[in-house]
Amino acid sequence: xxxxxxxxxxxxxxxxxxxxxxxxxxxxxxxxxxxxxxxxxxxxxxxxxxxxxxxxxxxxxxxxxxxxxxxxxxxxxxxxxxxxxxxxxxxxxxxxxxxxxxxxxxxxxxxxxxxxxxxxxxxxxxxxxxxxxxxxxxxxxxxxxxxxxxxxxxxxxxxxxxxxxxxxxxxxxxxxxxxxxxxxxxxxxxxxxxxxxxxxxxxxxxxxxxxxxxxxxxxxxxxxxxxxxxxxxxxxxxxxxxxxxxxxxxxxxxxxxxxxxxxxxxxxxxxxxxxxxxxxxxxxxxxxxxxxxxxxxxxxxxxxxxxxxxxxxxxxxxxxxxxxxxxxxxxxxxxxxxxxxxxxxxxxxxxxxxxxxxxxxxxxxxxxxxxxxxxxxxxxxxxxxxxxxxxxxxx
Numbered sequence: 001x002x003x004x005x006x007x008x009x010x011x012x013x014x015x016x017x018x019x020x021x022x023x024x025x026x027x028x029x030x031x032x033x034x035x036x037x038x039x040x041x042x043x044x045x046x047x048x049x050x051x052x053x054x055x056x057x058x059x060x061x062x063x064x065x066x067x068x069x070x071x072x073x074x075x076x077x078x079x080x081x082x083x084x085x086x087x088x089x090x091x092x093x094x095x096x097x098x099x100x101x102x103x104x105x106x107x108x109x110x111x112x113x114x115x116x117x118x119x120x121x122x123x124x125x126x127x128x129x130x131x132x133x134x135x136x137x138x139x140x141x142x143x144x145x146x147x148x149x150x151x152x153x154x155x156x157x158x159x160x161x162x163x164x165x166x167x168x169x170x171x172x173x174x175x176x177x178x179x180x181x182x183x184x185x186x187x188x189x190x191x192x193x194x195x196x197x198x199x200x201x202x203x204x205x206x207x208x209x210x211x212x213x214x215x216x217x218x219x220x221x222x223x224x225x226x227x228x229x230x231x232x233x234x235x236x237x238x239x240x241x242x243x244x245x246x247x248x249x250x251x252x253x254x255x256x257x258x259x260x261x262x263x264x265x266x267x268x269x270x271x272x273x274x275x276x277x278x279x280x281x282x283x284x285x286x287x288x289x290x291x292x293x294x295x296x297x298x299x300x301x302x303x304x305x306x307x308x309x310x311x312x313x314x315x316x317x318x319x320x321x322x323x324x325x326x327x328x329x330x331x332x333x334x335x336x337x338x339x340x341x342x343x344x345x346x347x348x349x350x351x352x353x354x355x356x357x358x359x360x361x362x363x364x365x366x367x368x369x370x371x372x373x374x375x376x377x378x379x380x381x382x383x384x385x386x387x388x389x390x391x392x393x394x395x
Contacts, residue, residue: 003054004033005054006054009023009024009046010103013185016112016121016124016125016128017127017128017132018121018124018128019124020051020377022120022124023117023121023124024049024051025121026031026116026117026118026120026121026124027047027056027117028047028049028071029036029051029120030112030114030116030117030120031058032045032047033112033116034112035058035060035100037112037384038112039075039142040075041075041176043076044060044061044062044075044076045059045060045061045100045195046058046059046060046061046097058099058100058101059097059098059099059100060075060076060097060098060100061095061096061098062075062076062077062083062095062096063076063077063078063085063093063094063095064077064078064079064080064090064091064092064093064094064095064096065078065080065092066092067080067081068081073382076210078098078203080092080241082373083096086098104127113138118247120251122235124209125194126192126193126194126195128191129159129160129195130188130190130194130195131199132159132294133157133185133188133195134188134190136185136188136194137185137186137187137188138184138185138186138205139184139185139209139347140182140183140184140185140206140209140210141157141183141185142158142181142182142183143155143156143157143158143162143180143181143182143183143199144178144179144180144181145175145176145177145178145179145180146177147177149163151166152164152165152166153169153175154180154357155183155199157197160194160195160197161197162183162185162198163196163198163199164183164195164199164200164201166316167197167202168186168198168199168200168201168202168203168204169201169202170201170231170268170269170271171233172230172232172234173201173232173233173269181200181201182206182210182267183200183201183206184199184200184201184203184205184206184209185197185198185327186198186199186200186203186205187201191371201232202230204228204229204230204236205227205228207230207236207238207264207273208225208238209270210264210267210268210346211225211238211253211264214255214260214263214264215224215252215253215255215260216254217242217247217249217252218240218252218253221243222242222243222244222247222252223239223240223241223242223247223249223252224241224242224243224249224278225238225255226239226240226241226278226334227239227241227278227333227334227335229329229330229332230329231325231328231329232271233268233269233271234271234272234325234330235271235272235274235325235329236271236272236273236274237272237273237274237276237289237329237330237333238253238273238274238275238276238333239276239277239278239285239288239289240253240275240276240277240278241277241278241334244269249278250275250276250277251276254275258323261273261275265280265343266275271275272322274291274292276288276291276327276333280301282298282300282307282334282336283299283300283307285334286298286300286307286309286330286334286336286338287309289329289330289333289334290309290311290319290326290327290330290338290340292309292318293315293318293326294311294312294315294320295309295319296310296311296343297309297310298310298314302337302362304337305335305336305337306336306337306339307334307336307337307338308337308339308341309338309339309340309341309343310340310341310343310346311342311344312338312342312343313341313342313343313344315342316340316341316342316345318339320340327340375380
């Protein structure tokens with residue numbers, strides 16, 4: 001019987017990841033509870049279980065009194081004549097251990113003891129699950145779409161279900177039962193019904209974690225993701241920086257023939273990702289952030305966190321982006337309020353002179369390749385037809 005008990009505890013420890021010691025404590029507490037139900041009190045009851053053999057002993061600590069007539073409470077006291085049968089050298093006022101036969105417990109007491117053990121197992125199981133997923137908070141896990149709960153989605157994470165609320169779902173994404181998806185765990189709550197795991201498909205950190213899993217240089221810290229701006233389901237901009245001058249951060253994230261970034265785009269169901277170089281110079285950073293649009297010059301005020309940007313006339317719509325998305329993401333990525341003007345708009349401004357924009361306290365950047373309204377290296381085609389094609393490709 002003891003062997004069966006130990007095997008059962010070993011199985012619970014392995015399957016449920018509940019420590020055997022906590023199960024032994026649950027059994028001890030259940031026997032004490034059974035004593036309380038049987039005798040009405042259990043203040044002096046003790047339980048001892050051998051962790052190696054499974055042998056257990058239930059006993060009560062009783063005070064020895066002179067005679068049976070002096071026994072006021074048989075649960076707490078024992079007459080000397082009875083005490084010497086248990087311990088030969090027992091004396092009055094000694095405290096001796098009197099064994100209790102657990103087989104004498106009634107059915108109700110035994111049932112209550114069983115419930116105590118089951119309750120402890122449930123509590124430990126909830127605690128183990130909570131600790132497991134709490135340790136994964138702020139991380140990405142793979143789950144299987146289970147079912148819709150109203151407008152929310154239940155995601156099976158293996159040992160527990162997670163909740164993907166309507167607000168954390170990508171509007172353009174249509175998930176179906178049995179779909180495998182990666183989700184970002186942003187909060188784990190401990191409840192009486194087990195851990196409540198809240199996950200997201202829209203969180204910017206999801207993109208960061210996906211790059212960590214796909215790009216070795218990001219994972220080992222060679223390449224840092226300095227900033228992320230995301231409009232889930234549509235476009236994400238990330239700014240990257242390399243701690244090693246021999247490693248191109250953008251190239252590392254893109255991968256050979258785009259394999260790395262394409263794997264992330266596939267996981268995000270086609271969401272576009274712009275990867276730019278981070279720069280401590282706000283002007284250069286803003287110019288990079290407005291990619292794919294070309295920039296004539298940028299004047300950034302670090303104190304006011306604002307910037308004035310001038311772009312070629314044909315690049316204005318590309319810089320602003322469809323419904324203002326490109327400019328909006330660039331502003332969120334850099335933390336600057338960006339005012340974009342075309343060359344014509346800037347020059348038509350009353351009294352416009354480039355030197356009037358310059359201030360010693362401001363960061364200033366002018367694209368050296370841009371001369372007299374065009375890029376002479378022919379990397380940039382300024383024709384109207386080319387601009388339409390580039391704009392359509394971006395969309």
